[in-house]
Amino acid sequence: MACNGTVNLILNDWFGIRLPFMEGLNGVIFVQSLHYFPFILINLSTSLRNIDRSMEEAAQNLGSSGIRLFRRIVFPLAMPGYLAGASLVFVKVFDDLATPLLLNVKDMLAPQAYLRVTSVGLTDPMGYVISVILIVVSIFAMWLSAVAMRGKDYSTTQRGGGGLAKRKLSRGESVIAYGVVALILLLVLSPHIGLLLLSFATVWSFSPMPDDFTMAHYARVFGESSIYIKNTLIYASLAGLIDVVIGGAIAYIVLRTKVVGRRWLDWAATAALAIPGVVLGIGYLRTFYGITLPDGTPLATLWVMVVLALAIRRLPYALRACYAALQQVSESLEEAAENLGATKQRTIRRIVLPLMTGGLLAGFVTSFSTAAVELSATLMLIQSNSDAPIAYGLYVFMQSPAGRGPGAALGVIAVVLVAVCTLLSHYVIERRQKAIGMNI
Amino acid sequence: MNVSMKKPALSTAAKAISISDVNLYYGALHVLKDINLEIKPGEFFAFLGPSGCGKTTLLRLIAGFNTARNGKVVIGGEDVLNMPPWKREVGMVFQSYALWPHMTVARNVAFGLEERRLPRAEIDARVKAALELVGLEKLADRRPSQLSGGQQQRVALARTIAIEPKVLLLDEPLSNLDAKMRVEVRRELRELQQRLQLTTIFVTHDQEEANTVCDRIAVFNEGRIQQVGTPMDLYEKPANLFVANFLGTANILDGRVIGSGADRTFEVTGAGSIPIPPGTDVPPGAKLVFRPQYATIGHVQPGWVSLSGTVMHCEFLGATVRYSIGVGTATVMIDVPFHSGAGLLPIGSPTVLGLQPSSALWLAE
Numbered sequence: 001m002a003c004n005g006t007v008n009l010i011l012n013d014w015f016g017i018r019l020p021f022m023e024g025l026n027g028v029i030f031v032q033s034l035h036y037f038p039f040i041l042i043n044l045s046t047s048l049r050n051i052d053r054s055m056e057e058a059a060q061n062l063g064s065s066g067i068r069l070f071r072r073i074v075f076p077l078a079m080p081g082y083l084a085g086a087s088l089v090f091v092k093v094f095d096d097l098a099t100p101l102l103l104n105v106k107d108m109l110a111p112q113a114y115l116r117v118t119s120v121g122l123t124d125p126m127g128y129v130i131s132v133i134l135i136v137v138s139i140f141a142m143w144l145s146a147v148a149m150r151g152k153d154y155s156t157t158q159r160g161g162g163g164l165a166k167r168k169l170s171r172g173e174s175v176i177a178y179g180v181v182a183l184i185l186l187l188v189l190s191p192h193i194g195l196l197l198l199s200f201a202t203v204w205s206f207s208p209m210p211d212d213f214t215m216a217h218y219a220r221v222f223g224e225s226s227i228y229i230k231n232t233l234i235y236a237s238l239a240g241l242i243d244v245v246i247g248g249a250i251a252y253i254v255l256r257t258k259v260v261g262r263r264w265l266d267w268a269a270t271a272a273l274a275i276p277g278v279v280l281g282i283g284y285l286r287t288f289y290g291i292t293l294p295d296g297t298p299l300a301t302l303w304v305m306v307v308l309a310l311a312i313r314r315l316p317y318a319l320r321a322c323y324a325a326l327q328q329v330s331e332s333l334e335e336a337a338e339n340l341g342a343t344k345q346r347t348i349r350r351i352v353l354p355l356m357t358g359g360l361l362a363g364f365v366t367s368f369s370t371a372a373v374e375l376s377a378t379l380m381l382i383q384s385n386s387d388a389p390i391a392y393g394l395y396v397f398m399q400s401p402a403g404r405g406p407g408a409a410l411g412v413i414a415v416v417l418v419a420v421c422t423l424l425s426h427y428v429i430e431r432r433q434k435a436i437g438m439n440i
Numbered sequence: 441m442n443v444s445m446k447k448p449a450l451s452t453a454a455k456a457i458s459i460s461d462v463n464l465y466y467g468a469l470h471v472l473k474d475i476n477l478e479i480k481p482g483e484f485f486a487f488l489g490p491s492g493c494g495k496t497t498l499l500r501l502i503a504g505f506n507t508a509r510n511g512k513v514v515i516g517g518e519d520v521l522n523m524p525p526w527k528r529e530v531g532m533v534f535q536s537y538a539l540w541p542h543m544t545v546a547r548n549v550a551f552g553l554e555e556r557r558l559p560r561a562e563i564d565a566r567v568k569a570a571l572e573l574v575g576l577e578k579l580a581d582r583r584p585s586q587l588s589g590g591q592q593q594r595v596a597l598a599r600t601i602a603i604e605p606k607v608l609l610l611d612e613p614l615s616n617l618d619a620k621m622r623v624e625v626r627r628e629l630r631e632l633q634q635r636l637q638l639t640t641i642f643v644t645h646d647q648e649e650a651n652t653v654c655d656r657i658a659v660f661n662e663g664r665i666q667q668v669g670t671p672m673d674l675y676e677k678p679a680n681l682f683v684a685n686f687l688g689t690a691n692i693l694d695g696r697v698i699g700s701g702a703d704r705t706f707e708v709t710g711a712g713s714i715p716i717p718p719g720t721d722v723p724p725g726a727k728l729v730f731r732p733q734y735a736t737i738g739h740v741q742p743g744w745v746s747l748s749g750t751v752m753h754c755e756f757l758g759a760t761v762r763y764s765i766g767v768g769t770a771t772v773m774i775d776v777p778f779h780s781g782a783g784l785l786p787i788g789s790p791t792v793l794g795l796q797p798s799s800a801l802w803l804a805e
Contacts, residue, residue: 054538057505058596060525061532062552062603069526072551076542 027103032093034188039092040085047081048074080149087145088273091138095276098375098391102398109134113278114379117285128286131279138274192415198408217405221413225406227386228393229413232372235303235389239310240368243318244360246311251322252348256331266319273316277376280309284381303387309377314370318363325359326352358429365425369418390414450569454481454637455516455606457502462511464497471497472508473663479656482637484630486650489660490686495643496535498660499609502641503532516606526555531605535612537596539584545571545595546580552603570602573632590621597629601636608633608640614649626653647687651675659683675731681803684729691735691772693728706802710768714745717797726802730795732775737763737785740794747793751785765793 011017051074059073097110106115109130116127169177200213221228250269254262272280284305329352337347353360375391382388388396390410397407457479464472472494479485487495500506502513504525513521520528539548549570553563571577574594584592593613600608613629614622630653633640644650650657651671659666659674659682667679671687678684681692695708697716704716706728716722740746752771753764760775761784774793785791 052536052538054534054536055540057503057525058532058534058538058540058599059551059555060505061503061528061530062599063526063529063555064551065524065526068555073540077540079542 024103024105028100028105028108031099031103031191032089032096034191035099036089036092037184037188039089040082043081043085043088044078045081047078051077083145083149087141090141091274094138094141095134095278095376097276097278097379098395101375101379102395110276110278110376113282117282117380127282131276131282134276134279135274138276139271142274195408195411195415198404199412201405201408214405217409220406221409225393225410228388228390228410231303231387232389232391232414232417235307235310235378236368236372238307239314239371240318240364242307242311243315243367244322244364247315247318247322247363248326248356248360250319251326252352255323255326256334269319270316272312275313277309277313277374277378278380280313281377281380284309284377306378306381306387306389309381310371310374311367313374313377314367317366317370321359321363321366322356325356325362328359329355361425361428365421369421372417372421373414390417450566450573450601450604450636453516453606454639456481456514457607457639457641458512458514459498459502460512460514462498462501462508462513464494464501464506464508471663472501475511475665477658477665477668479639479641481639484633484640484642484653484655486654486657487641487643487660488645488647488650488657488686489666490645493660494663495645495660496611497663499532499611499641499643502607503530503609504528529603529606530609531600531603531607532609533593533596533600533611533613535615537584537592537616539592539595539599541584543583544580545576545582545584545587548584548595549580549599549602552599556603566602570598573601574598574628589616589618590625593617593625594628597632601632601638606639608638610640610642612643612645614644614646622649629653651687659686661686678729678801678803681727681729681805684801684803689732689773690729691732691774693767693770693772695728697722697726708747708768709770711747711749711770714747714795714800715797716802720802722802723804726804729801729803730772730799732762732773733760734796734799735772735774736794737765737774737776738791740792741796744794744796747795749791749793751787751789751791753787754784756784765791767793 055073055077056069059069064072095110097114100106100108100111101114105111113127113130113134116124116130120127199217200215202214202216246269250265253259254266259265275283288305333351333355334347337351338344342350372389373391374389375395378389378392379395382392385393385396390413394407394410394414397403397410457477459475459477462472462475463470475498487498489495497506501508502515502520504520504523508521511521512519515528515530520530540551543551546567549567550563553566558566567580568577571580574597576591576594576598579587579591579595584595587595593616597613610629614625617625626649629642642650642654654671656668656670657674658668661682667674667683669677674683674687678687678690681690684690685692693708693711695706695713698705698707698713702718704722705713706716706722707713708728714728736744737751747767749765749767749772751763752766755762756778757775759778761778763774763776763785764771765774772793
């Protein structure tokens, strides 16, 4: 997509034009739109699925159809999901460091904070000013979406569920629908295709396709750079584990106990959503700055800090999964166990935890797979190559033209890692739900 | 102010509904089988039957949310089978009420009128009239979530009648209300229907609801209409064992027909025989059916037939005592009026049942 990317080269050959998709801010907007489009999609499709079918039928019964039906009934009812998705995307894009850095766009807040701290040093007050601005704007965006959604959570006032009726499309409509979906898929998948080609390419420059293919990049990545993969697996697994344990505990405390301040606990854990990774990294650096372990290692740059930062960054996602898992376990199941003589602890161990396994696993996978590709916080905290995860390695490789091949190979590995995890968790959860006859 | 005082009445013209040869499939499942039905203009008509019998499916077919392979659905002289729901002018009150939570009560009621692009003044007047009709004009600015179940039900009704539909369809409208509200609302529904003279179809699985508000009832089972008639007809002259059993309590005794012509008798398995009145139609495989109040215990009136039995159980119900009597291999229930000071028959004692032959029915499955 870039100036000399496949699409522009083809456009130039065929029509003699180049479109500045990837120039400066355009590139950031383009990449972020593609990257975070699933967030909106997932929220919106959940929202649409939760609309009681009779809501739509009642409107049809009263004479409404087509676009008017969509505009007056379906869209307003799906609005909460849309807003939730949009605010989440805003916050994530706002604090994203990796994309602008890789695209060499430096005049944005997150890259500025990073560059200030790494070039000028921790004593530069501008880094902290930018951090505060990042936090304030993130919290403001989330607050705004919460205000906009106040009183609009319709899921509880609708009884039926069941989603909208399936529509039969005419031939023309089908062609248009498939065309749009194919175009979107192509756009969403084009970076992956490009990455895959690049990872196998010997030389790929000023031509629509690579000149020749090689496995050398993978050999290099799995050879000398396998430390990145190993680190990623360790960091992301530990972060996922910490998240599931803490998330499960918080979910239990919030949903099942009357502990004073449990709501605050929930908010505090969720607040991590509004803390940009860069800010979290800077925060850690500042807090543990100058503290060294007995053997002389500075505490702030110890790899454990990366795990902690990742765990905190991903806690809100794991927490949501834990909430959902616990909500599925009817309280009467616990009461039945207690009624038969099980203590609270034993009830949790024998009844609650086994029934929550699917949800906990989902939480772990969400934390793991997003932590595996996180760059914002790690970039701040990693000091030596031997401690670096994939995302950091990818960034380092991409800094030099010679590193593009191995960088792409590392990227492909990251994509495969996340995809495998996601598929595996779907498979395990589905099997488990079938085995115990959910839904309870 | 004077203008708004002149309440524009909602005008509804009673239309007939005619359904012929309708069959509906969900995949391979035959859900509605050969439905033929005539509903008169202004009639309050019930679709009655157990869960899964096809009554709601047929209602949704009339509204346009289901499609049939063949047949006709004619409303007011117009075949609507291939018409989309939004063009049918058929008002439906959903079981869940389906009030849109993002709109106020008034906006909900105005929706159908706005879809018809009516002038604002007329919309306002009709919304007001519809809300007055259901007694909710003071709650026009509330959201559905701020209303009780009964109020939501009335808003759903007002929203539907505001468009002055050709017919009104009610899908189990009382099922989300508590017992007391149910009695109140069903009376209101009947009064409203009488006032508007609107052809109305009421889907329910509760025979008491159907009996108390409807002019006629169609009893459904397994996708087929079993019988159509007034509540009294269905109770007194059920067409088959299913209808007899579904409406009220029915005693059913196995047996077989012996003899022919005027000498036919029905031998109840293990309990004696009953002469079959001349001219009575007894279908093959028929069983003897009678209601608990049409028999006596301990004495047999002249011209009645007797069956021997044993008192198995008794329940004091206040005005009546319900005895369970073992007759041959079966158990029947007999209601006896309770008189002050009268004792109950001892459990286990032998007794005779007196049965009026004209109240006995011979019905098959």
